[in-house]
Amino acid sequence: MEEEAAPKPYMIHFEQRPEYLYAYIEGERDSYEISIAFWREIARECKARGTTRVLIDENIVQNVSVAEIYQVASEIPAMFSGIAIAFRDRHAEQADVNEFGELVAQNRGVIGRFFVDLDAAEKWLLAQRAA
Numbered sequence: 001m002e003e004e005a006a007p008k009p010y011m012i013h014f015e016q017r018p019e020y021l022y023a024y025i026e027g028e029r030d031s032y033e034i035s036i037a038f039w040r041e042i043a044r045e046c047k048a049r050g051t052t053r054v055l056i057d058e059n060i061v062q063n064v065s066v067a068e069i070y071q072v073a074s075e076i077p078a079m080f081s082g083i084a085i086a087f088r089d090r091h092a093e094q095a096d097v098n099e100f101g102e103l104v105a106q107n108r109g110v111i112g113r114f115f116v117d118l119d120a121a122e123k124w125l126l127a128q129r130a131a
Helices: 032-049 066-079 092-107 118-127
Strands: 010-017 020-027 053-060 084-089 112-115
Touching: 010 032, 020 032, 020 118, 032 053, 032 066, 053 118, 066 092, 084 092, 084 118, 092 112, 112 118
Parallel strands: 020 053, 053 084, 084 112
Antiparallel strands: 010 020
16 A cells, blocks of 8 residues: 655745745744755755745744754755845744844855845845846
8 A cells, every 4th residue: 555645744835026936835833854845845946947036935833943943054055056045934033043044044155134024035135146
């Protein structure tokens, strides 16, 4: 008997906008495994579309721990070489962990910023020159 693949613990929707790829992620819980899975999925989509800019709009209720965000942020640079990342979290109370992740990723060479405001994220992203 074949085992059915477990459903993904998040939903992701991609939208090609004129100057960047928009990725919306939604879910109830987060973990290192969940985060790394959706970051990898977004990176594959960026490469497949040949985009140099991505705006990630996250709506995940539960946040990862500081240790988990450190792990994820440490792995992002290898996935997103030459791609500018604007990351918006719809849950403002998660800002401290996201700012820490931003710092870790930037220290490893990522061109990326964390935002609470979608308009600010888009404005920053559009100001980034293509790699």
